[in-house]
Amino acid sequence: MTGQPVGDIAARAVPGTRSEARLLVPALMFIALVVATVASLGTPLITSVATSLHVPLGSAQWTLTVPLLSGAVATPVLGRLGAGPHRRAAILATLAVVVAGSALTVLPLPFGWLLAGRALQGIGLGLTALMMGVARDHLPEERSGAVIALLSVVSIIGAGIGYPLAALLAEVGGVRAAYGLGLVVTAAALLTAWRSVPHAAEGRSAQLDVAGAVVLAAALLLVLLLAGDRNLWSRHLAVAAGLAVVAVVLLYGWTVIELRSTAPLVDVRAVRHPAVAGANLAMFVGGIGMYLLLTLITRYAQTAPGAGYGFGLTTFVAGLVLIPFSVLGFVAGKLTQKVRTRIADPLLLAGGAVVVGVGFALFAADRSNLTELFAVMGVLGFGVGGFSAAMPGVILAVTPRSETSSAMSVNYVVRSVGYSLGSAVGGLILATGTGPGRLFPDDRAYTTAALVGIGAMAITTLTSLDLARRGTG
Template identity: 75%
Template sequence: MSTTREHSETRLLVPSLIFIALVVAAVASLGAPLITSVATTFHVSLDSAQWTLTIALLSGAVATPVLGRFGAGPHRRATILVTLVVVVAGSALTVLPLPFAWLLVGRAAQGIGLGLTALMMGVARDHLPEERSAPTIALVSVVSIMGIGVGYPLAGLLTEFGGVRAAYGLGLLVTVIALLAAWRSVPTAPEGRSAHVDIAGALLLSGGLFLVLFLVGQKSLWSEHFTVAVVLAVVAVLLLCVWTVSGLRGKAPLVDLRALRHPAVAGANLAMFVGAIGMYILLTLITRYAQTPHSAGYGFGITTFVAGLVLIPFSVLGFIAGKLTPPMLKRIDAPLLLAGSAVVIGGGFILFAAARSNLTELFLAMSVLGFGVGSFSAAMPGAILVVTPKSETSSAMSFNYVVRSVGYSLGSAIGGLVLAAGTDTGRIFPNDSAYTTAAWVGLVAMAITTAASLVLARQRSPEAEPTVSPAGEPSPSRSNQ
């Protein structure tokens, strides 16, 4: 009887973990397709409206390592529930008829939910049998990115028919459901766990990341107030350097930076960082190109809703790749799959650079991107967790997601800078050739990602040192088995 009930709870746990990861990703991404509508509704500039997306990414990047550390301790269930309550409260603020400043507060609260993805992985690794935990972790990783493709078209459709509040209302509804799912299905952490949260480290990391992402998102600051931008950049570097030193010397750091000394962890995070830059460049290039009006001499002038539909193949193919990857990980090392996925994404760049004369070609490029990103996301946990004890799953993956968030922000900024450089004086839209240049820049990023992944695979060769099993015990590498 007890076994039957436990089996039933386990069956409910898997869809709940995947749903929560999907919801927090989709809700956080709601800012992107609504920027123009927010500017119109609240009578603010487009630069100000852009902060509805930027502030969610900022709060997510800052909250992720903190929640990861809490998730490594005995109060993981409470951390998940309290975080979702914060996300629900933030979602309510985006729906209520309040001034623009309150909308930003609500978006910041929604962004905090991005830190839950790593905790979902920790729950899966602790409470599911090994043959089910790996596929579940891979799917959680995939849907955390595929949520973008889900959120865009729905937000666009609701905005066209009910206004920006209707789109944010959907966010409120699904976050309430996610909270109920977590309350019903997420178990308590195993006994014997402890987690000390390094408050000073959290403040240093928060300040450093805020300045980095702020400077990346504020291109006008570099052109109009260059000295101020340089000073802030120096302060950001100093804060992150102090955080790094304190993390290496501390007994219970916010993120175990000593783990980065392991080639598998360092290599995987490097691949994630550079790969995220490339992924986001192509994602933004395709959506921006599709919405460019015909008057620019190219583009298709499609609406926000139709632009969101372009992302559907990204989500569908990404989900399919995420389902196919776990079985492949039983035969192929995760770093090799990372390298192969990076090559696929590179193929998407080549397609976009060579052929974008109709929407069908954009759909094809987006499909290739989705398949590559889905496979890359599903393989990434396997490259890190093979050398990570169970108790540190949330913390290790939270750092990887911080790296990914910073990479996404840099990718968005780099793509924007290349397009801005290709915009003639007096023109609103860049030249068509600027998109080709940006595509080649992204292709270089994916080539670096491929090389980093292959180096990592070589380090996992038969001659490589023993790794650590999921249980925290030394075990031979896959090649030795």
């Protein structure tokens, strides 16, 4: 590949009327926002699930982990289907599955059914890449880039919307009422997609590489399990190391399968392009840092003051701390679009990483009052928003139009793995800083975690600057 997209021979179908074109953009934004919000519903409800369904906290934690796992597995498969002529059918079928999963979370069924419902909801995380493919195919060139960037931002800030809403509903009506929010909005998203998403332009064959999908699914399941289960490493180190080796072997085998396939799940050769590989590396390391800070702040805010720090906030009030994250993330996404004509996307990536690093530094320096946490969360949102808005531009600048969904689905898988590792790293550092017989970690553990986050964002910044030096994006 070179700096100009190659193989861009897909016919671009345009919505039939101006009204349809105007409705397409808000429809895409709404669908992306819904799937991100629904996936985040598990975060504030872990304690409520444990108490109301009488399961251990470790088991309740799977209501957050399972959708991430199913989303990581489904995303590349949906990205492949989204590159073919059956994209609309894939979108509608996926949303129907998400609605069915949402119904399972609401019904008064045993805990296992709740986990099954959350797994079905997580499949929807693969839809954002398909929304980007729709935007690139059906919107004018000068507008599609801005919409794709905002889709990337919307998929991030959905967590900031879902967290306080779910927490409020849980306090008022219980955990099933909170999950009821997911059922309502996913049903609305399905109706919106049915009315607004056009048929795909001609793309490559929709034939699915089943062998590649199965091997990749197994590898990703192992990677995310190893990233999310800290007890496995602390109590069964030999087993964890063995599973890590198996995951590496599976990923290598998957790469060989894709290179030999006539209809690969992912165009591995395209992923190896310096711009795409560098962007995915920046997303991976940056995702670790971004999610690490997000989890640090929410956990710190809810810690009882008896630990010597923290504010003892309820789940709902702690969720309100995410509002600056969502608002400033959206603002940063809009601003990024206005300056992209003057500043290269890799430099914007580096700028976003620097801002997130500043958020870590502020958190490490002083977190003695709630106002400072709101400020740090706002800085984090601004950095994440700018970073997310710039990311698609780096990848799509060297990606054929027909491969939009597939290329961005890989980036989203990388982001999911990075987020999982960020959560695991944060939990490991805080667990290490928790003394024998103590319920809460020492305050210094938060400072240590913040310093690790600064290191991650420094690596992300340097990777992005290297992309800019090479003239990519």
